[in-house]
Amino acid sequence: MDFSHPPHVSEIAHRVRRFVDEEVIPLEDFKSSGSISDAALRNLRQKAKAAGLWAPQLPPDLGGMGLSLSEIVPVFEAAGRSHLGPLALNCxxxxxxxxxxxxxxxxxxxxxxxLKPLAAGEIHSAFAMTEPAPGAGSDPTMLLTRAERDGEDWIINGHKWFTSGGEGAGFYLIMARTDSDLPAHKGSTIFIAPAGMPGIEVVRNVPIMGFDDFGGHCEMKFHDLRLPASAVLGEVGQGFALTQARLGPARLTHCMRWTGIAQRALEIATQYAAERDAFGKHLNEHQAVQWMLADSALELHAGRLMMQQAAWLLEQGQHAREESSMCKVHAAETVNRVLDRAIQICGGKGISRDLPLSSWYEAARAFRIYDGASEVHRMVIARGVIKRHSAG
Ligand SMILES: Cc1cc2nc3c(=O)[nH]c(=O)nc-3n(C[C@H](O)[C@H](O)[C@H](O)COP(=O)(O)OP(=O)(O)OC[C@H]3O[C@@H](n4cnc5c(N)ncnc54)[C@H](O)[C@@H]3O)c2cc1C
Incomplete structure (x- = not known):
């Protein structure tokens, strides 16, 4: 079993890290919204393109670097060292x-x-699945948004929220029920709706804890939104299958990016502990502090191995549902613990906005909820455990 990354992957990860250190981190501003202006982002993206670091995950014919899922593990971590890094690289x-x-x-x-303008970074996009109660949340089969046929067209009505990137999106991917006679997982469809169509209402950008994410997390309503048959993504009734194809790898890429932030938090805490004294010695000479550093390092290490293995399984054509769920639970909870420990080690400074830790701490809380709450992923893992036990 060879655990090393191919040389070209290590080289790209190294270049991404240098780009993030030199071009991205200086733009972080945790004393205000933590966000970045459109103009600054455009400028940053031009620099990423010029540095040959655009869209590591996309194939060259879409302008990307053509890395596979397992190859992007260290590259996305390097980009994720700043929450602005993945935006800069269009990942x-x-x-x-x-x-x-x-x-x-x-x-x-x-x-x-x-796809082409999105890959080029000319527009951004949003995926509208989650609905306020009593609609689809942790249980997506509770989907209430409806699409009904009217001749060749479809008419969509529904209420969504937490549509990330909803503000200013170039288009929306909308999950809607297209056949009420079938179970939701067979009777739902994803539609692509260009922004600006009559019937699309961005009700508000839902205010959340943590910094302002680019494009916000929006509450949306669709009122008699009329879309042609050509707006169907894939085939009618395939919505859930398509969503699974999206969510498996997307869960892992979330874990990769968040590992970057957690690793940087560990480094910030390690630096502080090396410089700050208490009770006649450096903080890093106190065993309680050493154990916090050690726990963070070992949890991050385990997470990297889990991601690498799940990515490999997905590349072999396996669903890797349990492994992806294990990664998601482990990374989401690790990131929260690593940030918590880093703040503890940095004391009052950790709480201040002089360091990024407190903003990341607020933002990381949502990671245990979006793309499946930890409890839902544990449910998936437990189902496998119980099934294998029953099968003897
Ligand atoms: C920052 C952020 C960005 C998001 N972006 C998007 C997006 O772009 N597009 C989109 O469609 N959605 C998005 N979401 C929504 C997200 O996917 C949902 O919040 C998530 O799936 C949980 O659904 P819910 O909020 O309706 O929680 P609910 O379904 O109401 O569940 C609430 C809680 O119940 C518990 N629970 C649920 N099921 C079980 C179970 N089986 N066993 C034990 N406990 C359980 C969990 O603790 C869960 O947190 C985003 C959310 C956030 C916070």
Whole structure:
């Protein structure tokens, strides 16, 4: 078993890290919204393209670097050392997951109209699945948004929220029920709706804890939104299958990016502990501090191995549902613990906005909820455990 990355992958990860250190981190501003202006992002993206670091996950014919899922593990971690890094390289959520979905399922016309400008960073996108109660949340089969046929067209009505990137998106991927007689997982469809169509209402950018994410997390309503048959992504009734194809790898890429932030938090804490004294010695000479550093390092190490293995399984064509769920639970909870420990080690400074830790700590809390709450992933893992036990 060879655990080393191919030399070209290590070299790219190294270059991404240097780019993030030199070009991205200086733009971080945790004393205000933590976000970045459109103009600054455009400028940063031009620099990433000029440095040959654009879209590591996309194939060259879409302008990307052509790395496989297992190859992007260290590269996305390097980009994720700043929450602005993935945006700069066009590998941030939700666009990165949406591009993957479109790559798999668009027809020629949809590829030209939506995927190519998204891959080029000319527009951003949003995926509208979650609904306020009593609609789809942890249980997506509770989907209430409806699409009904009207001649060749579809008419969509529904209420969504937490549509990330919803503000200013170039298009929306909308999950809707297309056949109420079938179970939801067979009777749902994803539609692509260009922004600005009559019937699309961005109600508000839902205020959340943590910094302002690019494009926000929006509450949306669709009122008699009329879309042609060509707006269907894949085939009618395939919505859940398509979503699974999107979410498997997208869960892993979330873990990769968040590992970057957690690793940087560990480094910040390690630096502070090396410089700060208490009770006649450096903090890093106190065993309680050493154990916090050690626990963070070992949990991050385990997470990297889990991601690498799950990515490998997905590349072999396996669903890796349990392994992806294990990664998601482990990474989400590790990141929260690593940030918590880093703040503890940095004391008052850790709470201040002089360091990024407190902003990341607020933002990381959502990681245990989006793309499946930890409890839901544990449910998936436990189902496998119980099934194998019953099978003897
Ligand atoms: C920052 C952020 C960005 C998001 N971006 C998007 C997006 O772009 N597109 C999109 O469609 N959605 C998005 N979401 C929504 C996200 O996917 C949902 O919040 C998540 O799936 C949980 O659904 P819910 O909020 O409706 O929670 P609910 O379904 O109401 O569940 C609430 C809680 O119940 C518990 N629970 C649920 N099921 C079980 C179970 N089986 N066993 C034990 N406990 C359980 C969990 O603790 C869960 O947190 C985003 C959410 C956040 C916070």
């Amino acid at each position: 941030a959520a939700p666009d990165e997951g949406n591009m993957h979905l479109l790559q798999l399922f668009t027809n020629g016309q949809q590829r030209e109209r939506y």
